[in-house]
Amino acid sequence: MLFNALYLDEDALANYIAALEGGLRESGTSRSKGSHGFGGSLGWGGTKIEGKSDAETENTLNLKDHNASRLQRLIDAGRENPEKVGWIETTQPDIDFAEAGTGAFIDWECDIYVPEAIAAMANHEGLSSTLSTMKALMPSAKALGLSMDGIPDTKEMDAMAAFLDQLDIAPVIIGDDSDTDWKVVGSLNKQWISPSASFDGCARIVGKVKKRVLHDRWYPMVSLAGMNLVNRDERRRMEREGPKDASQENQFVQGPLLVLDYLAIFS
Incomplete structure (x- = not known):
């Protein structure tokens, strides 16, 4: 798969790959060998002279590890050995998300968007x-x-x-799909957003589960990492009580949902 990364947390990716592979690759070498030759014969009368020559060549290519390659290796490892990596390639969100535990990787193709309330504050x-x-x-x-x-x-x-x-508001991304009530939500570190990124439409997300929010609960977006708009006690109160009325609902995301620490968003 070739990636067009809208978001990729390179620091987190390096940590995951180092844990998975026992370190980070600095560089590598690829070698290929081949041979070529020529031959022919010359004859006249009853005399024949033949000649042949062989030569072998070797090509060496030096490679440096790249984040796209690291992400592909992590995805491959997760899909090949999901129990070891804690990987959930989601095909049935109603089942997969309901059973997902804290720390699990979610690998899901969905529709993504920035909530209107956050977009307004982020573009101040x-x-x-x-x-x-x-x-x-x-x-x-x-x-x-x-x-x-x-x-x-x-x-x-x-x-x-x-x-x-x-005012420094972290971008918030919600992922959903018309076939399920489940959603995912998480904030992004602006450092790792591609300059050409547009978070609107179908994309694939990879993230680690931080919290599961049930059907009858609401999750305040101010509780996401990087928001820092209210203190801890107020965030806890908002998580317990939810919106006071309809006018506050745009400050929350309604369950069922998974709160994710996004690693990558790509198409």
Whole structure:
């Protein structure tokens, strides 16, 4: 399989491969041998002269280990020996996910997307730019006698801009499929996201199970790694109680689901 990696946690991959293979490959050498020759004969009358020559060649190719190769070896090892690696190549989510334990690898082809609430917060640069533009236009608007009712004053805009500048939201990816109620959810480390990545559509995900959330429960997205929007006690309360009303539901993901530590998302 040839990968187009949208996301690949190279540090985690190196750790898994080192544990699986007893270390990391720095380089390798591939050799191939071949032979060639020529022959012929020359004759006249009753005399015949024959000649033949053989030669052997060797080609050497030096190879350096690559993350795509490491991921392929991990996937191959998991599928060939699922019990040893703790690998679940998911074909029946209703069965596989219900039995998946913490630490198991999930290998699943599904539809992926970024929740709207997270997308809005993660792309706050546009709102910051809008605030700056509004602030710059306010003196001209006042000079022209335009109504400023409902528009925040300069101090409020500065406070909002300062808050947005400090807001660092980890991208969140949800995976689901129309044939099952089960979902997967996890946050990404921005360091390992491909610059050309688009998390919308069908993809294959590989991740380690961190938690299983049952049918009648809700999981707050602020509890995912890298969010850091509320303290631990508040996260625990949100996990226990779920959303207070419909207006808060976009802050949660409804079970049944698996919370994953994503290793790779690729097509």
